[in-house]
Amino acid sequence: MINNIAEIKDDILMSIKDIESVEQLQTIRVKYLGRSGILTNLLKDLKNVNPQDRPLYGKLLNDTQRFIEQNIDTVMEKLLSRDKLLREKSESIDVSFSKITAKRGALHxxxxxxxxxxxxxxxxxxxxxxxxxxxxxxxxxxxxxxxxxxxxxxxxxxxxxxxxxxxxxxxxxxxxxxxxxxxxxxxxxxxxxxxxxxxxxxxxxxxxxxxxxxxxxxxxxxxxxxxxxxxxxxxxxxxxxxxxxxxxxxxxxxxxxxxxxxxxxxxxxxxxxxxxxxxxxxxxxxxxxxxxxxxxxxxxxxxxxxxxxxxxxxxxxxxxxxxxxxxxxxxxxxxxxxx
Ligand SMILES: [Zn+2]
Missing domain, CATH: 3.30.930.10 (Bira Bifunctional Protein; Domain 2)
Structure with a gap:
């Protein structure tokens, strides 16, 4: 189980490394922390663990849960601020851009x-x-x-x-x-x-x-x-x-x-x-x-x-x-x- 948990940490770091969008990140969050997520299921299994080992595993799982949340949150912040910048850039008005005007005609x-x-x-x-x-x-x-x-x-x-x-x-x-x-x-x-x-x-x-x-x-x-x-x-x-x-x-x-x-x-x-x-x-x-x-x-x-x-x-x-x-x-x- 300890090996399992170490692998989960490596996996999560790998999968969020090159993430491109908020939607992809949400999918990963659900995969690990959702109702039937990998870590959620491990926590559910805790009751089957030998009682004297239970506090150690419990602590380990809680630490891992925090580790996943922190990493996902960090990436989420980066993605959100990147999207905000892109949106501002596309909506911005360049006030120095020269005005296009049509010359008014007049009678000869x-x-x-x-x-x-x-x-x-x-x-x-x-x-x-x-x-x-x-x-x-x-x-x-x-x-x-x-x-x-x-x-x-x-x-x-x-x-x-x-x-x-x-x-x-x-x-x-x-x-x-x-x-x-x-x-x-x-x-x-x-x-x-x-x-x-x-x-x-x-x-x-x-x-x-x-x-x-x-x-x-x-x-x-x-x-x-x-x-x-x-x-x-x-x-x-x-x-x-x-x-x-x-x-x-x-x-x-x-x-x-x-x-x-x-x-x-x-x-x-x-x-x-x-x-x-x-x-x-x-x-x-x-x-x-x-x-x-x-x-x-x-x-x-x-x-x-x-x-x-x-x-x-x-x-x-x-x-x-x-x-x-x-x-x-x-x-x-x-x-x-x-x-
Ligand atoms: Zn004259």
């Missing part, structure tokens, strides 16, 4: 300016009309009194798809389409992309326009000036002045170039206005009666005015941008300034 400056211009005219009673970017020459030219021998019709000045289908060079085709199907009063703005084969610091093969048209009884150049002044004061500031210079467009008669007092230098002269104090912003005029008649509107009853603003030009003037190409490069450093 051209879109912002376009929306701003549209909203000003909506406030003045205009509605918004759109039309096709691939247009018949009839709407882009003929109905607008641009004759076949007009310089703008030379093939080099437009992108043609067939002889009578082209990328529109202006949004005026929308005006012709609306006048054709609607009786006055007509009060519309037509925003959209237009295409011309030009490319330099102030021209791009694709740019955006917003054209306005107001046709009703007794609409005059004075109405045009009043409307554009209201627009300019709203778009720039309330001190902005408007100047008309005589010009020529086939679809308006009389025609004017509209200049606004420079928003940057207030007329003193700067790089933006090329030291003139004035910014050329748009072309306008009273709708040529021929155009009204071409579109089925009686020019003896109705008259109208029309104007066209370049969105890129308006954006450059408003924000003092010297080169139009900056607006198309999509350099994030430039775009972020308009957030």
């Amino acid at each position: 400056p051209l879109t912002k300016v376009k929306n701003e211009i549209i909203n000003i005219f909506i406030g003045l009673g205009f509605s918004v009309e759109e039309g096709p970017e691939i247009e018949y020459t009839k709407y882009n030219f003929e109905l607008l009194n641009i004759a076949a021998d007009h310089p703008a019709r030379a093939f080099a000045d437009s992108f043609y798809i067939t002889n009578d289908i082209m990328l529109r060079t202006q949004t005026s085709g929308i005006q012709a389409r609306v006048m054709e199907k609607q009786t006055p009063p007509i009060k519309i703005v037509c925003p959209g992309k237009v295409y011309r084969p030009d490319a330099d610091a102030t021209h791009s093969p694709m740019f955006q326009q917003i054209e306005g048209l107001y046709v009703d009884k007794s609409v005059s150049l004075a109405d045009l000036k009043y409307t554009l002044e209201l627009f300019a004061k709203e778009f720039f500031d309330k001190d902005t002045k408007v100047r008309f210079r005589p010009s020529y467009f086939p679809f308006t008669e009389p025609s004017v170039e509209v200049d606004l007092s420079c928003a940057m230098c207030h007329g003193k002269g700067c790089f933006l206005c090329k030291n003139t104090g004035w910014l050329e912003l748009l072309g306008a005029g009273v709708v040529n009666p021929i155009v009204l008649e071409n579109c089925g509107i009686d020019s003896t009853v109705y008259s109208g005015y029309a104007f066209g603003i370049g969105i890129e030009r308006a954006t450059m003037v408003k924000y003092g941008i010297p080169d139009m190409r900056l607006l198309f490069e999509n350099d994030i450093r430039m775009l972020e300034q308009f957030k």
